[in-house]
Amino acid sequence: MxxxxxxxxxxxxxxxxxxxxxxxxxxxxxxxxxxxxxxxxxxxxxxxxxxxxxxxxxxxxxxxxxxxxxxxxxxxxxxxxxxxxxxxxxxxxxxxxxxxxxxxxxxxxxxxxxxxxxxxxxxxxxxxxxxxxxxxxxxxxxxxxxxxxxxxxxxxxxxxxxxxxxxxxxxxxxxxxxxxxxxxxxxxxxxxxxxxxxxxxxxxxxxxxxxxxxxxxxxxxxxxxxxxxxxxxxxxxxxxxxxxxxxxxxxxxLQRRCVIRMKNIHWEKINGVKEVDYDHQLVINDTIKVNVELEQLNQGNYVPFNVDDLQIEFKLLDPVIVKNFKRIDNGKYEVIVQTPDKFGVYTMIINYRRPFLSYLEYKETIPLRTFRLTQVDRFLTGAYPFYAACASMAVGFIVFSFIYLNQIEKKEIKQD
The missing domain is CATH 3.40.50.880 (Class I glutamine amidotransferase (GATase) domain)
Known part of the structure; x- marks a missing residue:
């Protein structure tokens, strides 16, 4: 009431x-x-x-x-x-x-x-x-x-x-x-x-x-x-x-003009590691899509507001990622961004400040975690050189051991 x-x-x-x-x-x-x-x-x-x-x-x-x-x-x-x-x-x-x-x-x-x-x-x-x-x-x-x-x-x-x-x-x-x-x-x-x-x-x-x-x-x-x-x-x-x-x-x-606002701010994950039922947090290097709408007051009514310099930031202490939105329709914007590759608690910021226009700022705290054991590939493509090095070292050790032991046996036979 x-x-x-x-x-x-x-x-x-x-x-x-x-x-x-x-x-x-x-x-x-x-x-x-x-x-x-x-x-x-x-x-x-x-x-x-x-x-x-x-x-x-x-x-x-x-x-x-x-x-x-x-x-x-x-x-x-x-x-x-x-x-x-x-x-x-x-x-x-x-x-x-x-x-x-x-x-x-x-x-x-x-x-x-x-x-x-x-x-x-x-x-x-x-x-x-x-x-x-x-x-x-x-x-x-x-x-x-x-x-x-x-x-x-x-x-x-x-x-x-x-x-x-x-x-x-x-x-x-x-x-x-x-x-x-x-x-x-x-x-x-x-x-x-x-x-x-x-x-x-x-x-x-x-x-x-x-x-x-x-x-x-x-x-x-x-x-x-x-x-x-x-x-x-x-x-x-x-x-x-x-x-x-x-x-x-x-x-x-009197704010009859130069008044703008953001609405329908929405983001979703479109690519990355598969989510588990009990954890819907984002993971490092996930890909997300962010949508937002801008409107401007015009003669008492809000109408779509079109700009070319709207940006999104992912900030830890300093901005880690800064990327421009793309206008997909009248007053509607979209950006596809990959989350940082370092885990931590980030702030997603949409900040638009221009002379004599209303200041727009949207902030959302987004924690990024590392991969769980069930989300890591058994064999990593980037680690193939290390796998090859280990395998070659093992093969080399076996070959060396075989040759070395064989040479020892030959010497013992000659002495006898």
């Missing part, structure tokens, strides 16, 4: 998003962004930073996604530790900053393998600055070119905020960087964040497939940035691509 209740609660709370604003009036300021959150019929709850709320209820996540659209949240009502716990439980987050932000954001970003520029700093770029209403904003077309997350050409993104720094990590990526001419207002001679470009918007996908977007600007997601036309001497009049950029990263962070 408890299991049914938990499943029911999980279904009810699926794709529920919490949006935390600076003030209630900001709903109008970010109305187009909020509509993107509701695009697939997802439930969206909107509160201001002073409202009491909880991320967990009865030990379960209350929301699937949390959007922090305020750089001034104090983390007193819900602590940084609780937000980290939310991510550890598979929750997705969008975090936005500004020129000034609360100190709690530094601690939160540090836990996500990211850092933020000094409080009060600002990204400036004299060559790529435009006036948008009351704001001075820079624009950049330095967008990450990965097709998984951005499936269309995007350029000229308006930005007004602070820079980010991404230490080397396999889990983080820069989605939007400033142009080469950009710097920070506090340290104009130092290119903060990266050696060449300042990171403006970053992403993280955790080991548990929780997804996080961090933007140094909340204005990037505002109506004014979505609707603005960029007037600059280096460009013709051109509409900003902030809305297209936001739509792509929101679909990614």
């Amino acid at each position: 408890r299991l049914i209740f938990i499943v029911f609660i999980s279904i009810c709370l699926a794709n529920k998003t919490l949006v935390i604003l600076e003030r209630n009036e900001d709903q109008q300021k970010f109305s187009q962004f909020i509509e993107l959150l509701k695009k697939n019929g997802d439930e969206v709850e909107i509160i201001n930073k002073m409202t009491l709320f909880q991320l967990f209820e009865n030990g379960e996540k209350k929301y699937s996604n949390v959007i922090l659209l305020t750089p001034h949240y104090t983390f007193k009502k819900v602590s940084v530790k609780e937000f980290i716990q939310f991510i550890d439980n598979g929750g997705n987050m969008v975090i936005t900053l500004g020129k000034k932000y609360e100190d709690g954001y530094k601690q939160l970003l540090y836990s996500l393998d990211m850092e933020v520029d000094s409080n009060g700093s600002n990204v400036v770029d004299e060559k790529h600055t435009v006036k948008i209403g009351e704001f001075e904003m820079i624009f950049s077309n330095n967008v990450h070119n990965n097709q998984n997350i951005f499936n269309q050409r995007i350029q000229n993104i308006l930005f007004s905020g602070i820079g980010l720094y991404l230490p080397p990590s396999p889990f983080t990526s820069s989605l939007l960087k400033a142009q080469d001419s950009a710097s920070t207002s506090l340290f104009p001679n130092v290119s903060f964040a990266q050696e060449t470009n300042i990171t403006l918007v970053a992403s993280l996908q955790a080991r548990n497939n929780a997804r996080i977007i961090v933007s140094g600007s909340s204005l990037l997601f505002s109506n004014i940035a979505f609707d603005s036309v960029i007037e600059h001497p280096s460009l013709n009049l051109i509409k900003s691509d902030n809305k297209k950029f936001t739509e792509n990263i929101i679909d990614w962070v």
Whole structure:
């Protein structure tokens, strides 16, 4: 009964998003962004930073996604530790900053393998600055070119905020960087964040497939940035691509896209020594066939996912065998592999990790034993040279003994 209740609660709370604003009036300021959150019929709850709320209820996540659209949240009502716990439980987050932000954001970003520029700093770029209403904003077309997350050409993104720094990590990526001419207002001679470009918007996908977007600007997601036309001497009049950029990263962070899964994983022995009734373990040098299916989420439904680089590993301490799967049908894969020739407890691993796609990992412990006496051939083909050596030595010994003894008898006869 408890299991049914938990499943029911999980279904009810699926794709529920919490949006935390600076003030209630900001709903109008970010109305187009909020509509993107509701695009697939997802439930969206909107509160201001002073409202009491909880991320967990009865030990379960209350929301699937949390959007922090305020750089001034104090983390007193819900602590940084609780937000980290939310991510550890598979929750997705969008975090936005500004020129000034609360100190709690530094601690939160540090836990996500990211850092933020000094409080009060600002990204400036004299060559790529435009006036948008009351704001001075820079624009950049330095967008990450990965097709998984951005499936269309995007350029000229308006930005007004602070820079980010991404230490080397396999889990983080820069989605939007400033142009080469950009710097920070506090340290104009130092290119903060990266050696060449300042990171403006970053992403993280955790080991548990929780997804996080961090933007140094909340204005990037505002109506004014979505609707603005960029007037600059280096460009013709051109509409900003902030809305297209936001739509792509929101679909990614809310796990509407780039979600893949494995199913129907099955392996069977197809060749090797004959099994005995009381022991169904694999034996060294057995041949097994492994089958698996891959699917990708597409517009709310899972469809076959085709790749050419899916691999299987047999690992003891280090990978002993690594072999590619062969696609036999749409989204279906097969590999025939011979188990290692050394006995031990191995781990069979199917591991698929690619940028911006869900991490897939399947592990199964497989003990390999040596041959039993009843499973070993009486005469081994590979041992024929040794058999011949023993036989020739025995024949040679008999012949030598016969000749030697015969010679002794002849000598005794002559002496007599």
